[in-house]
Amino acid sequence: MKKIILLALSSFILTAMFSQSTIIGTTTYDVQTNNSSKNRIIVYEDGTISTLWTGSTDPTTAFTDRGMFYNRYDGTGWGAYPTERAEDIRTGFGEIITVNDHEVILSHTLITGTEYAIQLYANDEIGGTTWSETGGSGEISGLWGFSYCPPGTDDIYLINADLQLITQIYFSRSDDGGETWAVANLTLPFLSTADGIPSILNGAESYQVRAHGSDVYVLFGMPNSDLVLLHSDDYGNDGTWERTDILDFPFDNFEGFEQTDIDGDFITDTIGTTDGYHEMIIEDDGTVHVFSDYHRIYSDGFGWIRNFNASGIWHWKTGMAAAELINTELDWVRDDCNIYSPYEGIGGDDFIYRIPAVSTSPAASWDPVTGRLYLLYTMQLEYTDIYDDPTNFAAESFRDIFGMYSDDGGVTWSRQNNLTNTAEDGEENFFLFVDERVVDGKVHAIWQQDDEPGTSLEGDVVHENNLRYQAFEEDDFIAPLGTADFDYTVDLFYVTFTDMSTDATCYSWDFGDGGTSNLASPAHTYATGGSYTVCLTVSNSYGPVTLCQEVNLVTAPVAAFDFDGDPMVTFTDLSTNTPTSWSWDFDDGSISTEQNPVHTYTENGSYNVCLTSTNLGGSNTSCSIVGINLATIAPDADYTYTAVGLNVTFTDMSTNTPTAWSWNFDDGTATSTDQNPSHTFAAGGEYNVCLQASNGGGIGTECKLIQVVTGIDDILNNTLTIYPNPANEFIFVSSDADMSSVTFEIYDVLGKKIPADMIISSAHQIQMNIKNIAAGNYVLKMSTGNGNVMRTITIE
Secondary structure, X not given: OEEEOOOOEOOOOOOOXXXXXXXXXXXXXXXXXXXXOXXXXXXXXXXXXXXXXXXXXXXXXXXXXXXXEEEEEOOOOEEOOOOOOOOOOOOEEEEEEEEOOEEEEEEEEEEEOOEEEEEEEEEOOOOOOEEEEOOOOOOEEOEEEXXXXXXXXXXXXXXXXXXXXXXXXXXXXXXXXXOOOOEEEEEOOOOOHHHOOOOOOOOOOOEEEEEEOOEEEEEEOOOOOOEEEXXXXXXXXXXXXXXXXXXXXXXXXXXXXXEOOOOOOOOOOOEEEEEEEEXXXXXXXXXXXXXXXXXXXXXXOOOOEEEOOOOEEEEEEOOOXXXXXXXXXXXXXXXXXXXXXXOOOOOOOOOOOOOOOOEEEEEEEEOOXXXXXXXXXXXXXXXXXXXXXXXXXXXXXXXXXXXXXXXOOOOOOOOOXXXXXXXXXXXXXXXXXXXXXXXXXXXXXXXXXXXXXXXXXXXXXXXXXXXXXXXXXHHHHOOOOOEOOEEEEEEOOEEEEEEXXXXXOEEEEEOOOOXXXXXXXXXXEOOOOOEEEEEEEEEEOOXXXXXXXXXXXXXXXXXXXXXXXXOEEEEEEOOEOOOOEEEEEOOOOOEEOOOOOEEEOOOOEEEEEEEEEEEOOEXXXXXXXXXXXXXXOOOEOOEEEEEEOOEEEEEEOOEOOOOEEEEEOOOOOOEEOOOOOEEEOOOOEEEEEEEEEEEOOXXXXXXXXXXXXXXXXXXXXXXXXXXXXXXXXXXXXXXXOOOOOOEEEEEEOOOXXXXXXXXXXEOOEEEEEOOXXXXXXXXXXXXXXXXXXXXXXXXX
C-alpha cells in the first residue's frame, strides 16, 4: 500500500538554524524508545535533513493514529509539523535509514494478540513523501527493531525482539533493500542462560546493530548482565557469530536472589554496570565505538536495588580489553563550597523511563574530517523538581543534554558542557538521537522536549510534546569554566588579595606557606619575607580552574662579601635581597657601617672578618678569614726522600707556603723546579741534594747527604728496620738478611765518621751504643761487598 504525505514548508526560514534549537514537530505519544539510541535523523552532504519519531495527535491513551512521523529540512526550511504517520497502519518504535537513492522506514505493528511484525515503507527518493510497503514488509516476526544500512548499499541489517516478554533476539538481513530476506528471524546465539545471560524478558531495545563490509556487530546488555558484543565476519550468516564481553557482570544469570559479594568478605558489594541505554557507531576504517551509561546495583539476596549516586558513560572501542568509564559527574548547585555533593539535589523519584541512570541516553557522532569523536547524553540537574524539594518522594529532576568530545579516539575527553540549559526553566530533554556522522562541522541531533519528566505510559497526563532539532557547533561543546584571576597589595608581611575572577562560585586559596582560605578576597599575614607561590582555584558547576602567581615580600639579606689587598684591604659587599644597612667587624677592634669599606691592618695575622647585612625583612651575617702578611715569610725548606735503587723520589716538607722550588741533585747539571720531583742517578754513591723553597718573603735552603745504593743485597735494602729513631742511648738495626758481614758506620752531616760501639745480637740484629754521641742528625752507613745502604738517624 502507498501513503502520500504533503510537507508544506513552514513559514519561517532558518537563517540561524545552526545556533539554536528548532521545534520540528509535536506528539502526544511520548515514548520514543525503551532504551538504546535509534536511527532517527539523517543529514545529507547537500544540507538536507530527514527526521523521524514515533508520533500521535490523539489526546487519549488510545493513540489511535500512532505511527512514524516524518519531517524534512530541504536546505532552506523545515516542513510544517506532520500530523499523520508515514505508514497506513498503526506502528511505532521505528527507524529511518538511507538505502541507496531512497529512504526506508522500519517499525513494528501488532498483528494479533501478542504477535508483532516489522513493517518496511520506502519512498521513491531521498526526501520523497510517498511511502510504499516493500516486498519484505511484514515478513519479520517481532517488534522493537534496530536497523542499519551501510552507505552506498541496499543491504539492510535488522535485529528485533521476538515478543513483548522477550525470549530471544532475532537477526535478519536483506540484500535488496527490504524486498526479500536472505536471512530471516535467525535467533542470535550467546544470549541465553547457558551463556550466563539471565532472562532477557525485560531487555526491550537494550541492543543495537551496525555493519562494515562483511563485519556485522550486535550490542546487547542489561543492568544484570554482561555487556556483550556479537560479531560475524560473514554478513551475519548462521554459524559465523562470536562473542566478546566488553563489560563483565561478575555473576552469571543474576536475578537478584544472591548477595553481590564479589570479594568473599560477606559484605554486599555494589556492582558497576549499565542501565540498558546503548549507542554504537563505526568509523570509516571499521573501528567500532560502544557507549553505555553507568549504573550501579547491589543485592542482599532479596532482589537487586539500584544505587543512583553514580554518573558516567562507559566507552569501548576496537582493540580495548574492556570498557572504560568516562566521568560525567557534576555538582551542579554548590550551596556549600566546602562540600562536594553532586547527588544531594537529585529528586527522589527515579522510576521513570525504565529507571535510567543519572547520565543516560548516550548518542555519538564521528567527524570523518578531523577524527573528533563527540558524545552527547542527557543528565539530571539538581534542584529542578517541581516541589523544590528533592527529598519529596514524588520529586522528579529535569534533564538537560550535555556534550563532550575526544580528539584521541576516546582516550581523553573534554569537560562536559550543558548544551540545552532549559531544565532549570522547567523543560525536560530526553530521548536523544544524533546522526552518526558530523556533517559540515556540526553534530546534528533531535530530541523530545517535555514539560515534565516521565511519560504517559508511567501515569503522566497525555499532552503535546515538542520534537526539537539542533546542529551543535564546536564552540557549543566548550564548557564555560570560570576564569581565575587576582591582584594583591603588600604591606611588609601583610598581603591583601583581590579576586578578579569571572564565572566563579567557589574559591580556594593556597598562600604558599601552608595557609589557605575560601574567601573571595582574603588577606594573609606571612611569618617571614620571601617569594611565595600563591594559587587561587575557582570553580563553578563545570569544575575548577587554577591560577598561580609569585608574591614577593621583603626578604632578609643573604650576606656575602669579597676582599683584596694586604695590609690595606678593600671589602666589596656581595649580599643579595637588597640590604639597606651594613655592619662590618674587622676582628682587630675596628668596625664600619659603609657598604664597601677599606681597612688597613697594622699587624700580621689571620682575622675573622664578619659582615651583617640588614633590611626590613631581617638580618644575616657572613664571616671570612683575612690573612695579613702570611705570604711574606720566607719558607723553612725541608724534604724527605725514598730511594729504590738509582731512582729517588723527593717530597717537599717546607713550611710557610713556598710558591717555587729549585732542586740540585749533586750529580752534574740535573735540576728540577717541581715541588715533589723524582730523579734517577747514573751511579750509586753519596749525593748532597739541596732544595731551595721560595715565596715573596725570601728563600729557604735545605741540603741533605743521601746514599744511592747500587748492587746491595735486595733483602737487606728492602727489609732494613732502624729503631728507635730518634734515639738517645741505643739504636737497633734489624733485617731479614744476614748482616754478619755488614760494616756499620755513623757520619755527621759534614761527612765526619763518628765512633760508636756495636754489639752483634744475632746475624739479623745489631745493637749500637750512641750514649756518647752528641744530639743531632747523622747518617748510618751499612756496607757489603755488593754496595752501600744509607739511612738518616736522629740522636736526642
